[in-house]
Amino acid sequence: MKLHFLGAAATALVLAASTAQADQAPQATASATAAKPTYGTYGFDTAGMDPSVKPGDDFYDYANGGWAKATPIPADKSNYGAFNVLDDLSRERTRGILEAAKADPASKIGAAYASYMDAAAVEAKGLGPIQPWLAEIKAVKDKAGYAKVAAKAARAGVSGPFRIYVGQDDKDPETYILNLRQGGLGLPDRDFYLEQNDKMAAIRTAYVAHLERMLTLAGEPDAKTRAAALMAFETEIARVHWSQIDSRDADKTYNKMTLAELQKTAPGFDFAGYLATNKLNPAAVLVAQPTAVAGEAALIAKTPVGVLKDALLLRSLHAYATYLPDSVANEDFAFYGTTLSGTPEREERWKRAVDFLKESMGEEVGKAYVAQYFPPETKAAMDQLVKNVIAAMGRRIDGLAWMSDTAKARAHKKLAAFTPKIGYPDKWRDYAGLAIKAGDLLGNAERAKQFEFDYQMGKLGKPIYRWEWQMTPMEINAYADFGMVEIVFPAAILQPPFFDPHADPAVNYGGIGAVIGHELSHHFDDQGAKYDETGKLSQWWTDQDVANFKALTDKLVAQYDAYEPFPGAHVKGAFTLGENIGDLAGLAVALDAYHASLGGKPAPIIDGTTGDERFYLGWAQVWRRNYREANLRQRLVTDPHSPSQYRADIVRNYDAWYDAFKPAPGSKIYLKPEDRVKIW
Structure with missing residues (x-):
């Protein structure tokens, strides 16, 4: 199962290549609509612009x-923008539902x-x-006992040496299979242990101090020595971990x-005992x-059991x-919330309670949420927008110069196989x-947590749950699932500034239309394109198609590698490639769909x-976001999405944007026509 998020039973849509269906989309304009848009006169917040900035110097700042x-x-909050505004609204609404309940x-x-x-x-x-x-x-007395308690920890939602979950078999997408991934770190990624710079060194020092304080709060003796030993163990794990x-x-x-x-591959850990503890015999x-798992198993074999137990104890806390007293909760937040993300204060208790219910019984809450806050008209309008964007993607595939006719035919089959899911599941948990x-x-x-673990593991040996969602209706996000050949849009994101029934269509196409295009394009990004129309991991392109595609994506990697939010801290173009392709293709497809809708x-x-100006402004508006420095630095290491500024500025690759805003050659984000990246 490969999921790709935005910033995350319907029937399959057949490709509609004509504009006849596109003409059915709502064509409300500011002048023809009785109700006023949420933002500005046509759906865009012109008061939030900075007219002193030229579009060609920084389109994000201009908008x-x-x-x-x-x-x-x-x-x-560690950052704040359009997503947060809607999340605050969603949580306020959910709070009302829960207070009544x-x-x-x-x-x-x-x-x-x-x-x-x-x-x-x-x-x-x-x-x-x-x-x-x-x-x-x-x-626990020995390594066999450790394997069993680590398995119990996994069922209780506590991270241990490895991560296990159930998903589709990428090469047999009608079958569920158990997945095993590297784990064992308390910091967000291997780079936090291995990068040698002052910022990371300070985080490592703070982390050890945090571990010591947590052990002390738990009443454990010799906390300083034990914290240092655990840090040394995790650092060795980081050395064997794969990169992002x-x-x-x-x-x-x-x-x-x-x-x-x-x-046999990883003999240092009792995997049979680990899985059998949760009645798993896959x-x-x-x-x-595999090399990381083998490396971790070897480290477990030679590490004192006391260190292994401390890792589970601290991960449990x-x-x-x-769910524990403030003495523990505040210490946990002081490191993970403030040190790592820069957030000064914990959220109010009711907000945390709402999150608990979303995690534990999200679809039970979701039923009430949808009944109150997701009108059928929104779902119907979204159905049509999705059809229009899929049709536009089909037209763009036909026009590709780099793709063979053989691959184009398969690409159309994949489009025809898509299942869009909008608003909420057809079948509730x-x-x-x-x-x-x-x-x-x-x-x-x-x-x-145990209920959820058992539910997920219970899928093994059963037909694929094609009705299932990986998000609740209250999420401000969207996602693409390669194995399911689907794109999914929860109810709560289908609101301004992403979608406003009273806004000009250009703004909606630049907002939710581009989000639809983004998720659709994920199925044709550098990883999604490896999955065919059945959701199977298989190469359906010719070797020349692959080579042509890589030449284009290499240009996009280089473009994003050059972005430097802080001195010496760059965006990783190869890490963010899938999301950047999603933005690049999704925005192009959405513009085509908008033009067809006219x-x-x-x-x-x-x-x-x-x-066209309103379309691109609608795109930039959904990416407005202010970051705390610590949060943005962490995202550069752990988040496959580029910072919002660069997501908005991807417009520099579109000829239509140059026609609309006429930036002067030599402007800061101006690209010569031959340097503009065009993929899908």
Whole structure:
């Protein structure tokens, strides 16, 4: 299962290449619409522009600079922008649903919410609720016992030496298979341990101090020495970990093994005992990073069991910190929230409670959310927009000079196989088997994590759950799933500035239209293009197609490698390539869809702006975001999406943008025609 997010049962759509269907899209304009758009006169916040910046110098600042200067980042956030505005709205709405449910003694979501909101009870119980689990970890005597308790930790949502999950077999997409990936780190990525610069060194120092304080809070002796030993162990793990770039390669990460082959590849860890603890005996396992898994197993074999137990103990405190007293929760936040992301304050308790319910019973909450906040008209309009964008993608495929006719025919088959999912699932999850007890927050959290683990592992041997969603309706995101050949758009993102039924269509196509194009284009990015119309990992291009494609994507990698948000800290073009292709192709496809929707008529002039100008402004508006420095630095290492400024400035690759805004040659983001990257 390969998921690619934006910033994340419908029937398959057949390709509609004519403009007849496109003409059915809503054509509301500012002058013809009775209701006023949420932003400005036509759906774009002109007051947030910075007219002192020329579009050709920085289109992001031209479109959003006024907003950026006038908008502080709230104290409980590491960054703030259009996504956060909608997330705040979504959580306020969800809070209302949960507050009402809390008054219903028969409501499971209400009881779970109430248990989180009872801060006094959490403080009164102290660490008592988690002590039996910590005692089980501390009682481990040997490596065999460690493997078993690590398996229990995985079922309880605690990260251990490896990550296991169930997904589609990339080369047999009608079958579920167990996946095994590298793990074992407390910092976000190997680079945090290995990069030699002052910023990373300071984080490492703070991390060790954090581990020491957490051990002390748990009442553990000799915390300083134990923290240092764990850091040394994790640093050795980081040395064997694969990089983010290698870990996103669908070919490199497809390594199918029997359990016996896995044990032979990585003999230092009892994988049979580890899996059997959770009643798993898979015929095969997909091992994403075999050398890393083998390296970790060898390190586990030679590391004192006390260090291994400390890793699980500390990961448990981290995983459950939000359900524990403030002494632990505040310390956990001080490192992971403030040191790593720069966020000064924890969110209010009700916001954390909402997140708990989204994680534990998201679709149960989602049913109520959709009933109140997702009108059928929005779904119908989105259905049409998706059809229009898919049709535009088909036309662009026909016009590609670098792709062979053989590959074009297969690409059209893939388009015809797509399943768009919009708003909410056709089939909701059943949480009847999840026990929720009044006043038992940590127990509720633990049972919810175990319930989810059992649900996921229960897929093994069953037909593919094609109705399933990987997000709740309350998410401000979207995603593409290669194995399912689907693009998915939760209800909560289908609001201004992404989609506004009262805005000019150009702004909507530049917003949600480009988001649709982005997710659709993921299926044709450097990894998604490796999956055929059935969702199978297989090369359906000629060798020459592959070579032509790589020549184009190499240019995009170089373009993004040159971006430097901080001195010496660059965007990683190879790491962010999939998302950059999604933006590049998605925006081009959305513009074609917008032009087709006009039915041969010229776009109206509104407030002195052309349709294409409004389209590109709509694109830039959804990417307005202010970052704290620590958060942006972390994202450069861990986030496959480029910073928002560069996502907006991808317009520099489109001839139509130059025609619309007429930047002068030599402007800062101006590219000569031969240097503009065009892929899909």
